[in-house]
Amino acid sequence: MREAAKKDVSQQIKEAAGKLVGNVSKVIVGKKEAIELVLVALLCEGHVLIEDVPGIGKTMLAKAVAKSLDCRFRRIQSTPDLLPSDVTGIHYFNQKTSGFEFRPGPIMANVVLVDEINRATPRTQSCMLEAMQEQQVTVDLETMPLPRPFLVIATQNPIELEGTFPLPEAQLDRFLLRVSLGYPSEDEEGTILSRFQQENPLDSLTSVLEAAELLELQKLCHQVYVEESVRKYVTAITRATRGHDGIRLGASPRASLGLYLASQALAAIRGRNYVMPDDVKYLAAPVLAHRLISKTEARLKGRSLEAIVGEVVSGVPVPVEEQP
Amino acid sequence: MKLDWRQSILYIAVLGMEGCWLYVLLSLLNTKAAGGHLAVPGVLLLYPVAFIFNWLLRRLRWPRACLWSVSWLAWAVSMLLMIKVQVFGHLPLSDPAWLLSIPQSITQVIYTFRPELLILLSTGVLWWLGQRLARLRLNFSALVSEFQFGLPILVFIFLIAPPLEVTLDNTVLITLTFFLFALLGISVAHALEGTSWLSGLNQGHWGGLLLFSISLILILGLLVSVVITPELLQFVVEAARWVCGLIAKAIAFIISLFPEPEPPSIGPLPGESVPPPPEEPDWAELLRMPEAVRSGLRIGWTVMVVGFLLFALWRVSSEIFRWLRRRLAGMSGAEFETLPGAFTTDLLNLLKRILQKLLKLRLPGLGTRAKHVLPEIDSVRQIYRRLLSWAAAGGFPRHSSQTPHEYYYALAGVLPEAQDDLGLITQQYIRTRYGMWLPTEDELDQLRHSWRRLRQNHLKNRRQI
Numbered sequence: 001m002r003e004a005a006k007k008d009v010s011q012q013i014k015e016a017a018g019k020l021v022g023n024v025s026k027v028i029v030g031k032k033e034a035i036e037l038v039l040v041a042l043l044c045e046g047h048v049l050i051e052d053v054p055g056i057g058k059t060m061l062a063k064a065v066a067k068s069l070d071c072r073f074r075r076i077q078s079t080p081d082l083l084p085s086d087v088t089g090i091h092y093f094n095q096k097t098s099g100f101e102f103r104p105g106p107i108m109a110n111v112v113l114v115d116e117i118n119r120a121t122p123r124t125q126s127c128m129l130e131a132m133q134e135q136q137v138t139v140d141l142e143t144m145p146l147p148r149p150f151l152v153i154a155t156q157n158p159i160e161l162e163g164t165f166p167l168p169e170a171q172l173d174r175f176l177l178r179v180s181l182g183y184p185s186e187d188e189e190g191t192i193l194s195r196f197q198q199e200n201p202l203d204s205l206t207s208v209l210e211a212a213e214l215l216e217l218q219k220l221c222h223q224v225y226v227e228e229s230v231r232k233y234v235t236a237i238t239r240a241t242r243g244h245d246g247i248r249l250g251a252s253p254r255a256s257l258g259l260y261l262a263s264q265a266l267a268a269i270r271g272r273n274y275v276m277p278d279d280v281k282y283l284a285a286p287v288l289a290h291r292l293i294s295k296t297e298a299r300l301k302g303r304s305l306e307a308i309v310g311e312v313v314s315g316v317p318v319p320v321e322e323q324p
Numbered sequence: 325m326k327l328d329w330r331q332s333i334l335y336i337a338v339l340g341m342e343g344c345w346l347y348v349l350l351s352l353l354n355t356k357a358a359g360g361h362l363a364v365p366g367v368l369l370l371y372p373v374a375f376i377f378n379w380l381l382r383r384l385r386w387p388r389a390c391l392w393s394v395s396w397l398a399w400a401v402s403m404l405l406m407i408k409v410q411v412f413g414h415l416p417l418s419d420p421a422w423l424l425s426i427p428q429s430i431t432q433v434i435y436t437f438r439p440e441l442l443i444l445l446s447t448g449v450l451w452w453l454g455q456r457l458a459r460l461r462l463n464f465s466a467l468v469s470e471f472q473f474g475l476p477i478l479v480f481i482f483l484i485a486p487p488l489e490v491t492l493d494n495t496v497l498i499t500l501t502f503f504l505f506a507l508l509g510i511s512v513a514h515a516l517e518g519t520s521w522l523s524g525l526n527q528g529h530w531g532g533l534l535l536f537s538i539s540l541i542l543i544l545g546l547l548v549s550v551v552i553t554p555e556l557l558q559f560v561v562e563a564a565r566w567v568c569g570l571i572a573k574a575i576a577f578i579i580s581l582f583p584e585p586e587p588p589s590i591g592p593l594p595g596e597s598v599p600p601p602p603e604e605p606d607w608a609e610l611l612r613m614p615e616a617v618r619s620g621l622r623i624g625w626t627v628m629v630v631g632f633l634l635f636a637l638w639r640v641s642s643e644i645f646r647w648l649r650r651r652l653a654g655m656s657g658a659e660f661e662t663l664p665g666a667f668t669t670d671l672l673n674l675l676k677r678i679l680q681k682l683l684k685l686r687l688p689g690l691g692t693r694a695k696h697v698l699p700e701i702d703s704v705r706q707i708y709r710r711l712l713s714w715a716a717a718g719g720f721p722r723h724s725s726q727t728p729h730e731y732y733y734a735l736a737g738v739l740p741e742a743q744d745d746l747g748l749i750t751q752q753y754i755r756t757r758y759g760m761w762l763p764t765e766d767e768l769d770q771l772r773h774s775w776r777r778l779r780q781n782h783l784k785n786r787r788q789i
Contacts (some may be wrong), residue, residue: 225759225760227757227758227759227760230758272759273759274755274758274759274760274761275758276727276728276729276754276758277727277728277758278727278729278730281727313725314725315725316725317724317725318724318725318726318727320712320722320726320727320728320731320757321705321708321709321712321753321757322709
């Protein structure tokens with residue numbers, strides 16, 4: 001039936017995902033879950049916000065993912081004096097040709113690493129909104145499409161607040177996932193030391209996936225079957241965030257769509273051609289938490305947004321057989 | 325205090341709470357229906373006996389039908405013994421008269437209500453309650469439900485006793501005992517779930533703090549019982565009657581506003597001259613409505629009036645709740661939790677359940693079109709439904725937010741020896757339910773074998789590993 005028809009789809013994606021995860025794992029020790037989540041974003045053509053304390057390997061992860069893909073990679077180091085034109089590109093006057101020419105900015109790439117994104121001013125942050133949502137940029141009334149696939153991997157440090165500008169909700173909503181790496185375990189830290197003793201493994205990293213292949217996989221992901229009750233479960237979770245007592249601003253319909261697509265991608269990465277409620281539950285916190293605004297009481301009580309999403313999810317019934 | 329002790333306290337608390345209102349109810353029935361011939365504590369003794377008997381019985385790993393038969397056989401024996409001791413103590417055991425009195429009491433029920441029948445019914449209810457308690461999994465919500473259920477019954481019996489001219493003894497003592505068991509059970513259940521302040525820093529002083537709190541509340545209860553006298557209660561009842569009378573008058577007044585249906589016209593008597601019909605103006609002809617329209621309007625009017633009355637009642641009760649909440653909020657150190665929309669949710673759930681029951685009856689006009697499911701898929705889902713039901717009966721129900729995988733891990737922790745069968749059933753179900761996968765005949769056979777093997781295990785008295 002459906003399974004037989006789609007077996008190749010899930011296996012194809014699983015194999016490609018396995019290659020990519022294996023390649024990135026040569027640089028990033030442990031953290032398979034975080035790598036898997038970045039891969040989910042890649043397959044959904046979503047964007048990833050990696051948020052953690054300094055020295056955890058955020059930039060390293062982004063660079064390793066970018067290097068594993070045979071795509072054009074650019075890096076934007078966000079600073080308070082970074083201008084929108086530094087990101088999108090500018091028209092300059094060429095004296096030789098006596099005409100204006102466009103010099104593309106770093107956003108015109110397949111994989112864009114925006115390092116320390118919260119150090120850029122709101123004006124510069126906002127110039128990325130169009131690019132992230134519509135895969136195009138408008139410079140001097142001229143709209144230009146961005147190359148496909150297009151993925152923004154942004155990093156930010158949640159501890160340092162001096163000289164930073166918190167990302168606006170509109171910007172946060174455009175990130176499909178927020179990923180935290182967390183500190184490595186004792187064994188993992190030992191492995192990092194031995195692995196980086198001689199040379200940086202990033203230097204010897206080669207690409208394992210081409211842009212065309214990735215585009216094909218993205219298309220295949222949409223074929224992953226989502227049963228009607230699971231689809232309703234996705235919307236029930238996002239809708240439940242809108243009425244929760246600890247949340248001031250609930251998840252948007254874009255979040256519902258993100259959770260839906262991410263679940264499809266995760267199912268495919270795990271070698272399935274159908275989505276289970278477990279996939280939705282697993283992705284609820286990474287997809288939804290950064291899009292919500294908690295109430296002051298919840299913040300004062302120290303309830304994290306991830307914990308609130310956990311509460312929301314535990315209050316939504318999973319579509320399973322009713323007990324007779 | 326060990327966990328088992330706390331669980332025992334919960335059982336004692338439920339027995340105590342139910343015992344209180346059962347005692348009052350039986351006393352009332354004994355006075356009105358059996359002329360006060362029965363010794364109520366003796367009848368009530370059957371409740372803990374039923375609980376212990378059924379609890380021990382469930383420890384034996386017998387088939388369900390066998391357990392059920394033995395249990396109700398034991399009830400029949402106890403009921404007969406009770407009738408013999410309580411009503412026919414003077415007759416020898418070999419005399420068949422006391423045995424024959426039972427069918428007689430049933431056949432004569434429309435003429436008289438005999439004590440044997442009261443024993444028959446009350447022991448049946450007590451035995452069922454004991455059986456239910458033996459299989460009940462006691463937690464905080466169960467204890468609160470017991471309290472919420474028991475308190476209105478107790479109050480209702482206290483209120484109807486004076487109009488029925490029945491004098492109940494020891495009402496204050498019974499009420500205090502009820503509250504004692506309720507508070508004890510609720511606080512222990514709360515602490516058991518680890519959400520109580522008793523499970524935090526004050527865990528070391530658990531027993532002392534609990535006893536102090538309960539004693540304080542009971543002393544306050546005693547003080548309240550001094551203030552609230554039977555005269556005061558009588559006054560409240562009179563006031564309630566007066567209000568009800570007022571509402572009844574208002575309803576009667578509203579009903580009087582409706583025009584009475586016209587009596588059927590009888591033809592003129594022979595020889596009687598027919599009076600000419602009164603001439604009506606043309607506009608009256610226009611205003612005259614057909615009977616069907618009038619009936620519809622009448623129903624509409626009644627619905628509107630009843631709706632207004634219900635709305636007024638709802639407003640009054642919500643204002644009272646709001647006032648109580650404000651008062652509580654003003655009290656220092658008091659904590660209260662509002663449940664916005666809880667009533668509406670409960671009401672909607674109730675209506676949904678009623679609708680589901682009606683739909684199951686397949687009433688004409690209410691039946692829904694059954695979803696077309698392939699028989700193979702249906703078999704897999706049916707087996708999973710049975711698994712859910714079996715595990716719930718064993719004391720491990722699925723939480724509504726648990727996915728099949730999560731539930732599998734929970735059950736596999738309890739039944740590690742059946743891990744493979746559980747895994748197979750869960751996996752097949754997941755693929756069928758969410759992946760629209762069609763199992764082969766061999767796979768279905770394997771699934772059925774797994775289910776048969778799995779159900780041989782007993783989940784009762786297992787603990788999570």
